[in-house]
Every structure is written in structure tokens, then in C-alpha cells.
Amino acid sequence: MLIHDKIAAQLPAWRERVSRLVKNYGSYKVCDVTVEQIYGGIRDVQIQVTDISVVDPYEGVRLRGYTVPEVLQLLPKVPGAEYPLLGGLYYLLMVDELPTLEDALAVEAEWRTRNQIPAHVYNVLKTMPPDTHPMTLLSQGIMALQTNSVFSRYYSNGGAVKNDYWKAYLEDSLNLTACMPILAAFIYNLKYRNGDFIPPDPSLDWAANFAHMIGKDDPHYMDLCRLFFVIHADHEGGNVSAHTSHLVGSALSDTYLACAAGLNGLAGPLHGLANQECLRWLLKVREHFGGIPSKEQIAEFARAQLESGQLIPGYGHAVLRITDPRFSVQLDFAEKYCPDDELIVLVKRIYETLPDILKATGKVKNPYPNVDAINGALQYHYGVREFDFYTVLFGVSRVLGFTAHLVWARALGKPIERPKSLTTNMLEELVGLRPPADKG
Ligand SMILES: CC(C)(COP(=O)(O)OP(=O)(O)OC[C@H]1O[C@@H](n2cnc3c(N)ncnc32)[C@H](O)[C@@H]1OP(=O)(O)O)[C@@H](O)C(=O)NCCC(=O)NCCS
Numbered sequence: 001m002l003i004h005d006k007i008a009a010q011l012p013a014w015r016e017r018v019s020r021l022v023k024n025y026g027s028y029k030v031c032d033v034t035v036e037q038i039y040g041g042i043r044d045v046q047i048q049v050t051d052i053s054v055v056d057p058y059e060g061v062r063l064r065g066y067t068v069p070e071v072l073q074l075l076p077k078v079p080g081a082e083y084p085l086l087g088g089l090y091y092l093l094m095v096d097e098l099p100t101l102e103d104a105l106a107v108e109a110e111w112r113t114r115n116q117i118p119a120h121v122y123n124v125l126k127t128m129p130p131d132t133h134p135m136t137l138l139s140q141g142i143m144a145l146q147t148n149s150v151f152s153r154y155y156s157n158g159g160a161v162k163n164d165y166w167k168a169y170l171e172d173s174l175n176l177t178a179c180m181p182i183l184a185a186f187i188y189n190l191k192y193r194n195g196d197f198i199p200p201d202p203s204l205d206w207a208a209n210f211a212h213m214i215g216k217d218d219p220h221y222m223d224l225c226r227l228f229f230v231i232h233a234d235h236e237g238g239n240v241s242a243h244t245s246h247l248v249g250s251a252l253s254d255t256y257l258a259c260a261a262g263l264n265g266l267a268g269p270l271h272g273l274a275n276q277e278c279l280r281w282l283l284k285v286r287e288h289f290g291g292i293p294s295k296e297q298i299a300e301f302a303r304a305q306l307e308s309g310q311l312i313p314g315y316g317h318a319v320l321r322i323t324d325p326r327f328s329v330q331l332d333f334a335e336k337y338c339p340d341d342e343l344i345v346l347v348k349r350i351y352e353t354l355p356d357i358l359k360a361t362g363k364v365k366n367p368y369p370n371v372d373a374i375n376g377a378l379q380y381h382y383g384v385r386e387f388d389f390y391t392v393l394f395g396v397s398r399v400l401g402f403t404a405h406l407v408w409a410r411a412l413g414k415p416i417e418r419p420k421s422l423t424t425n426m427l428e429e430l431v432g433l434r435p436p437a438d439k440g
Pocket of ligand 1: 269272311312315318319363365366370
């Protein structure tokens, strides 16, 4: 198998590289941690290594060294498509090489052989109450698929070899990612289309098939899916969902367990759920003004919201200090295909207004839009209007990133994570506010 062989060929050099670092520079101090950072969500504390992607505050994410516009330009596309094949992106994330069209199609073909979902997975989801959030269903669906885990069987059969764990993780990763569009489409159809099931079309690629399976055969929507899934796939290792899946995987919980855990983090409103909140907010603004407000009206509305202590979804970021490039490439798509859509016009007007309002608060560190400030409006334009589903779309894509991190973490033999927690007394002792405890 292509990805397996490529990783296997790279591994000896990688293992040598890591062991040289640890052996020769093991005591080198990377950073100090302040009391403020401990209480401030361990922001900026450099605690892990991943080579899949990195986020620069002033440039945005680089996936295996490539910026978002470069990835969109350089990854192979099928004839007639303007956006890349996800098989190519997965190859890039896993293998750290730009794929040829043949490589990208080989991953797509591999996915097609692995996309069978057992009936019990569907049955689990069907028994849930109709108002269950789709992210809960996605997580449950992956947990139900866990009965397929190759790693779990390999480990529990005894005799598992540490240097080979990654091979079973890769099997699980390919099997799980192959199923993600089908699982997500099943959830969409179960919740919003009377359970109508549309089987995958073997002539379509991974992303376009998702569009097809929710009843949208519009080639522009298929391209939007390709764009959406490429730009949401990874955002380095420290964000809540990536870090969670990495942490859970470090206990040798298999790919399914680790990815479901990561998606549960993605389901939080400060993280992936922000895309549904953002669309809800756009609709609220439009309804409040009975149409598209002027910039002055937006400014007044936003100020009132901030003064009442509410967040404005889609703006701000823990790392970025610029307009998120993932926002910009979606805006390019919107300018091309639906510039006059009312919500897109609203998104643009908010973009022209809100950064100054947020800057004026004096506390928001990044006053610019993030990826979520527009993606819901694009989905809405193409008729995917059930906005509690938007985080599922994010999740389908993010599992590509999670699994690339997981495979490489096992390949490089990363150990179980166990940082240290302190008590408030201990911190007060450290800073001199309290005499050292009498240990006698
Ligand atoms: C993304 C986010 C969680 C980053 O949090 P962070 O790193 O703590 O952000 P900051 O350091 O800039 O926060 C400083 C202050 O500005 C506030 N702030 C940040 N973004 C804000 C926003 N969009 N609207 C209102 N206030 C915001 C924070 O709540 C914080 O206020 P506090 O000091 O009273 O607690 C935050 O910007 C946010 O909640 N954004 C809206 C949700 C969103 O779009 N999430 C998707 C992220 S991809």
C-alpha cells in the first residue's frame, strides 16, 4: 500500500533524527512556564512536536510546509474540478510529499475498498432521539465503528511489537477516513431527509461523494466540499481537538477512540461549534434589521453585544493575529460563485466593520475573522441550512489531520502523556506567598 510503503521508507531516518535530539539535547530547555500561562489555558507553552502542520500567527497554517493557497494550487485535481482531491491532501499529510495525480487517485481508490460500514453502526444512530446533536451522532458512530479496530485486535491478541503499532494505526486510519463521508451523510439524511440513504457513487472522489450522498449533485457544491475539507483538515497539534486525540492516542487507545475524543472537543462552542454559532449570529443580525444592515448599524449592534459580555462568533483566534487565510480562500470562492448572496454580502460588510470594533475593546488579541466567519454562509447558499450540522463537516475533515498525527506519533514511539498538575498552595509556595509546607 502506497502510504504504508512511503512511511516505512522514511521511518529509519526519522527515528534516528528524534533519538539524536533526545540523546544529545535532552536537557536543553525549550521554554519556561509562567503562572499566568498555567491559569491561562497553557497558551503558547511549547509542549509537543508534530510535523504534520504548524500555525504561524501572521501567516496562518502550513500543511507539511505549504500555505493554504499553495496547497489549493499544488494538490492534484480531477478534470473539471477547481479544488483538490482529498486523497492528495491525505497523501501530503501522511507522507510529507506532494502527490502526483496518480498518488492522489491511489489514495481515493484505497478509500473506496475500505468504506463498508457495518449495520450495527447505523442501528445505534437510529435509536437516538431525533433532537440528538449531529456531533453526538458522529462521535457515537465512530465509537460504534470501533468494533472494527485493527489495532485493538492486534494489541489484545498479545505479542504486539511497539515498532509496528503504527501499521495497525494506519490500517484503522484508512478504514475510518474512508467511512467518514458516508457516516456524515447518513447522519444528515437521518436527521433532515427522512432517513433516505444514497449510496456512494464509485465514480466520484471522497469529497464529491459526500455532496452526492446528501442529495447535492451540483458540481459547484462538490467543489465547495473539496475546498472545505482541505482547509479544515489540520491546524497543528495544540488546539483542543488535535491535542485531545493525540493525548488519548498516547494511552494506546486506538484510532477510533482517539478520534471520537477529539471530535468531542471539536463540538465545543469555542472550537468547532463556532461555525454553527456564526451562522446563527448572521441570521440574527439579518432578522434584527429586516435585511442587510449598514456598517454603522453593524457597529452599533456589535458594540451592544460586546458590552453585554457576549462573544461574537467567527472572530478572534488563540494563535492567529491576521485574517485567517482559510477565511480568505472561502471568500474568494464566494466572490466567484455567489457574490450577491445576501448572507455573503453581510459577511463582507461585517468583515469591513468588526475588526475596528474589536480592536477598540483593547482586549481581543485577534480582531480578525477566523475560518468559521464564512463557512456556514457558503453552506447555507448551497441549501445546507441545518446549521447544527456544520461542525460535522468540520469533523469529517479534521479526522484526516487527527489520524496523520496519530500514525506518526505511534511510528515515532511517542510515550503516554503525563504532565504534572500543582495545587494552589504549591504555587503560592513557589512564588513566596506561603512558607514551604512542613513535610515532616
Ligand atoms: C477563538 C477564541 C476562543 C480565542 O480565545 P482567546 O485566545 O482567549 O482570545 P483572546 O486572548 O483574544 O481573548 C481576550 C479577551 O477577548 C475576548 N474575545 C476574544 N474573541 C472575542 C470575540 N470574538 N468576541 C468577543 N470577545 C472576544 C475574550 O473573551 C477575552 O475576554 P476576557 O478577558 O474578558 O475573558 C475567542 O477569540 C473566541 O471566543 N472567539 C469566538 C468563537 C470562535 O469564533 N471560535 C472559533 C475559533 S477558530
